[in-house]
Amino acid sequence: xxxxxLFQKGIAILLVLGALMIISVIAxxxxxxxxxxxxxxxxxxxxxxxxxLAKAAFRWSTFRLQLxxxxxxxxxxxxxxxxxxxxxxxxxxxxxxxxxxxxxxxxPDDLDDLKNEQVASAESLEGSFVxxxxxxxxxxxxxxxxxxxxxxxxxxxxxAKVLQYLLASPRFQKYFEYDSDQRINEFxxxxxxxxxxxxxxxxxxxxxxxxxxxxxDFPYSVKNGPFYxxxxxxxxxxxxxxxxxxxxxxxxxxxxxxxxxRVSSQPVIPKGKININTAPVELIAAMISPQAMTSxxxxxxxxxxxxxxxxxxxxRSVKKGGTEPNAMNFFTEFCGAVDSQVNPDAPAFIEKxxxxxxxVKSDVFEIQAIGISGNIEKTISAVVLRSKEGIKTLYWxxx
Ligand SMILES: [Ca+2]
Ligand SMILES: [Ca+2]
Numbered sequence: 001x002x003x004x005x006l007f008q009k010g011i012a013i014l015l016v017l018g019a020l021m022i023i024s025v026i027a028x029x030x031x032x033x034x035x036x037x038x039x040x041x042x043x044x045x046x047x048x049x050x051x052x053l054a055k056a057a058f059r060w061s062t063f064r065l066q067l068x069x070x071x072x073x074x075x076x077x078x079x080x081x082x083x084x085x086x087x088x089x090x091x092x093x094x095x096x097x098x099x100x101x102x103x104x105x106x107x108p109d110d111l112d113d114l115k116n117e118q119v120a121s122a123e124s125l126e127g128s129f130v131x132x133x134x135x136x137x138x139x140x141x142x143x144x145x146x147x148x149x150x151x152x153x154x155x156x157x158x159x160a161k162v163l164q165y166l167l168a169s170p171r172f173q174k175y176f177e178y179d180s181d182q183r184i185n186e187f188x189x190x191x192x193x194x195x196x197x198x199x200x201x202x203x204x205x206x207x208x209x210x211x212x213x214x215x216x217d218f219p220y221s222v223k224n225g226p227f228y229x230x231x232x233x234x235x236x237x238x239x240x241x242x243x244x245x246x247x248x249x250x251x252x253x254x255x256x257x258x259x260x261x262r263v264s265s266q267p268v269i270p271k272g273k274i275n276i277n278t279a280p281v282e283l284i285a286a287m288i289s290p291q292a293m294t295s296x297x298x299x300x301x302x303x304x305x306x307x308x309x310x311x312x313x314x315x316r317s318v319k320k321g322g323t324e325p326n327a328m329n330f331f332t333e334f335c336g337a338v339d340s341q342v343n344p345d346a347p348a349f350i351e352k353x354x355x356x357x358x359x360v361k362s363d364v365f366e367i368q369a370i371g372i373s374g375n376i377e378k379t380i381s382a383v384v385l386r387s388k389e390g391i392k393t394l395y396w397x398x399x
Contacts, residue, residue: 136362
């Protein structure tokens with residue numbers, strides 16, 4: 001037998017080693033794949049579970065809102081914060097974030113899109129959830145910000161006025177330091193043109209709205225429709241991260257019926273109201289006309305007293321009348337507002353278009369419901385409208 005030369009043996013060994021290596025690489029690959037498949041099955045199961053938990057949390061939030069409506073149907077109990085349809089700070093029973101565990105079978109059956117789904121039973125919930133409700137009626141609806149009307153008769157909307165006065169307050173001073181009046185106006189103009197149907201710059205009576213958005217690296221066009229989400233507001237040329245964060249507690253977005261375009265030749269028809277019983281103190285101050293009360297400090301002081309008063313006793317109406325506390329009486333008594341019946345020439349303490357969007361109750365709520373299972377988290381962001389008919393979902397998004 002001819003002995004194989006050594007180098008041939010070496011080659012054989014190398015070949016075997018090579019083959020072994022290939023096999024082990026394939027084996028590792030296969031193991032990894034099967035593990036990944038297993039992981040993805042678990043992942044999918046967790047994702048489905050997390051979504052169910054988030055839905056359950058959402059339903060629980062809507063239940064709490066409905067319960068609140070029922071409590072509000074009790075007639076007003078004078079000199080207390082009980083009864084009567086309103087939402088004041090004393091009604092915190094639905095306002096706290098709610099976490100699992102929770103009672104089951106609470107699904108309100110009037111939720112059209114969720115009607116056929118069952119709330120998971122408590123035993124099957126190997127996860128957790130948290131849900132919170134925020135009062136959107138305590139904020140400025142940016143979809144109501146605009147300036148509309150026939151040429152020469154343009155009217156700034158109530159929501160736009162409140163936003164304008166808020167931006168002019170000391171809190172926002174650092175963002176509009178130079179030529180602040182003009183820059184605040186430009187802020188409102190930009191909002192107006194971004195959401196109105198046409199592509200003409202309204203306050204100039206012409207010019208292309210898109211021009212300023214055609215920037216080199218990231219050109220885009222204005223929406224010419226209502227905002228769907230708050231983060232969309234970041235697309236505005238006048239917005240930056242700092243202003244956005246500062247504005248966030250005061251602004252909201254609803255509803256989003258894009259089929260009804262906003263035409264700039266007509267005054268803005270407000271889709272929502274601001275609840276004077278829940279709006280933050282800064283917004284109360286921004287409701288007061290700077291013509292009627294010229295000092296920023298005075299307006300803020302008045303708003304602070306207003307908030308102190310409502311914490312003890314909710315306002316039952318905006319305008320004067322009745323025996324229950326009303327906002328205009330408060331302003332006359334404690335902030336020196338001049339009654340228009342006493343002096344018709346005095347500037348209105350609250351301008352008409354602002355007065356028109358004020359209310360003493362809340363109708364629109366933001367619900368955030370998070371379901372957690374394993375490593376997976378699902379978040380439902382929703383906006384709901386509460387009325388006598390029940391809870392209607394205006395916006396629904398799963399993240
Ligand atoms: Ca437009
Ligand atoms: Ca326009």
